[in-house]
Amino acid sequence: xxxxxVLATARRVLAxxxxxxxxxxxxxxxxxxxxxxxxxxxxQQPAVFDRVGAPLLALFPFxxxxxxxxxxxxxxxxxxxxxxxxxxxxxxxxxxxxxxxxFGLVAVAQTVLASAxxxxxxxxxxxxxxxxxxxxxxxxxxxxxxxxxxxSAFARTEFQAVQFLPAFVxxxxxxxxxxxxxxxxxxxxxxxSAAFPLTYAVDGMQQLTVSGALTSDVVRDLVVVACCxxxxxxxxxxxxxxxxx
Amino acid sequence: MVNSVQVHDLVVRRGGREVLHGVGFALxxxxxxxxxxxxxxxxxxxxxxxxxxxxxxxxxxxxxxxxAGAPGLRSRVGYVTQAPAVYVDLTVAENLRYFAAVLGAxxxxxxxxxxxxxLQGRTSQGVRTLSGGERARVSLATALLGSPELLVLxxxxxxxxxxxRRDLWALFRAxxxxxxxxxxxxxxxxxAARCDHLLLLREGRxxxxxxxxxxxxxxxxxxxxxAFLAVAEAAA
Numbered sequence: 001x002x003x004x005x006v007l008a009t010a011r012r013v014l015a016x017x018x019x020x021x022x023x024x025x026x027x028x029x030x031x032x033x034x035x036x037x038x039x040x041x042x043x044q045q046p047a048v049f050d051r052v053g054a055p056l057l058a059l060f061p062f063x064x065x066x067x068x069x070x071x072x073x074x075x076x077x078x079x080x081x082x083x084x085x086x087x088x089x090x091x092x093x094x095x096x097x098x099x100x101x102x103f104g105l106v107a108v109a110q111t112v113l114a115s116a117x118x119x120x121x122x123x124x125x126x127x128x129x130x131x132x133x134x135x136x137x138x139x140x141x142x143x144x145x146x147x148x149x150x151x152s153a154f155a156r157t158e159f160q161a162v163q164f165l166p167a168f169v170x171x172x173x174x175x176x177x178x179x180x181x182x183x184x185x186x187x188x189x190x191x192x193s194a195a196f197p198l199t200y201a202v203d204g205m206q207q208l209t210v211s212g213a214l215t216s217d218v219v220r221d222l223v224v225v226a227c228c229x230x231x232x233x234x235x236x237x238x239x240x241x242x243x244x245x
Numbered sequence: 246m247v248n249s250v251q252v253h254d255l256v257v258r259r260g261g262r263e264v265l266h267g268v269g270f271a272l273x274x275x276x277x278x279x280x281x282x283x284x285x286x287x288x289x290x291x292x293x294x295x296x297x298x299x300x301x302x303x304x305x306x307x308x309x310x311x312x313a314g315a316p317g318l319r320s321r322v323g324y325v326t327q328a329p330a331v332y333v334d335l336t337v338a339e340n341l342r343y344f345a346a347v348l349g350a351x352x353x354x355x356x357x358x359x360x361x362x363x364l365q366g367r368t369s370q371g372v373r374t375l376s377g378g379e380r381a382r383v384s385l386a387t388a389l390l391g392s393p394e395l396l397v398l399x400x401x402x403x404x405x406x407x408x409x410r411r412d413l414w415a416l417f418r419a420x421x422x423x424x425x426x427x428x429x430x431x432x433x434x435x436x437a438a439r440c441d442h443l444l445l446l447r448e449g450r451x452x453x454x455x456x457x458x459x460x461x462x463x464x465x466x467x468x469x470x471x472a473f474l475a476v477a478e479a480a481a
Contacts, residue, residue: 008346012332012339019334019371084330084387087296089319090347242314243300245259 001093009098031060031114053124054205061141069148107141128208140201146232153239172198197228249426255304279440280430323393329384338368348391398429437469
């Protein structure tokens with residue numbers, strides 16, 4: 001692995017994204033519009049907005065980065081550039097970390113904007129303050145990126161890649177504790193929920209909403225999400241064989 | 246003289262079907278070898294085995310003294326795929342700068358290869374707006390960046406006008422004169438005359454392995470197309 005190659009790859013991925021202005025605009029503006037919408041849906045119930053607002057700040061970057069990365073990596077696989085790159089000194093780790101770095105930077109921009117709107121004008125009340133919120137949201141975005149890189153190996157077309165969102169992400173969303181408290185779930189569902197990385201991402205945000213301090217629960221959530229990122233990247237590298245049929 | 250490439254008893258299976266049946270040949274350094282044969286005869290599979298991206302391979306493939314696909318070969322072998330392997334959403338310059346970084350090419354190398362493939366004036370143009378032939382030349386340029394000792398080219402001149410084709414062959418000749426070993430595949434038999442050596446491939450078997458003049462003499466054919474028919478009929 002080489003920092004020079006990781007940076008070169010990240011720069012290239014960002015250059016590709018910069019050419020696609022509409023995607024950049026959608027990535028940055030859509031979370032803001034959704035937060036605005038949510039705020040006015042719950043205009044009579046500010047407590048509900050306070051409860052779901054912070055978890056949504058974690059969900060937006062997770063969802064968008066998952067989609068964007070899985071399609072971007074699928075293109076790399078199907079356009080022949082991946083095969084070409086694997087005959088060069090570029091390592092698999094250089095490629096995957098380059099993607100993670102590029103989309104991680106986009107996630108920082110997306111999260112800072114969304115958090116600024118939610119915590120500022122929309123009056124979202126988060127006990128822990130903005131810094132921890134942004135840190136956890138960016139980590140969640142990296143989780144989306146890492147899972148997107150991994151799952152792109154199992155899609156042959158962009159249609160399939162997009163279907164991984166309902167197939168792979170929605171079950172995590174239903175069981176993550178946002179729609180129903182995890183304590184109230186039947187035991188098998190609770191176990192399943194405990195096995196999903198998104199559960200920890202959302203739980204972390206819920207903890208930050210109610211507690212101002214870096215509690216052991218929050219630290220556990222951060223560590224679990226970070227470990228899932230690394231595991232997904234390592235598995236992703238295994239889906240990039242140099243020799244193919 | 247040590248051969249740049251030594252292939253012995255190469256068998257490749259793809260999807261349960263044997264595509265190459267015990268192929269063997271050698272490539273001498275500084276020579277242009279044409280790999281000719283009809284579409285579907287196994288040319289691309291053979292080239293992929295040489296650069297180490299083909300699975301289901303048995304037999305020995307030695308490239309520049311190492312087993313094909315060895316990590317040490319990645320900066321010494323240039324591979325140009327049949328479909329241009331370039332990022333269509335980037336400009337010509339952005340594509341080349343990325344591959345230059347990946348290959349560790351020295352500064353100034355981008356301008357040199359752009360001149361070699363005659364795309365100097367197009368650096369800031371998006372690859373999406375280039376013609377198929379121009380995209381193929383960008384793809385070729387990315388492989389030249391690393392000044393490889395072995396250049397593996399899969400149908401590099403498809404869709405190019407005759408003038409450009411002549412110029413690219415002049416470039417291949419200049420590279421070979423400086424010691425680069427070149428293996429170039431084509432299904433256009435008239436390109437055979439520009440090669441030092443020919444490998445005719447038919448249904449996964451090498452049916453001729455000799456210089457063009459020797460092939461014509463042996464078969465008594467007027468051109469390589471006729472010679473291929475004669476060899477194929479003799480083998481059938």
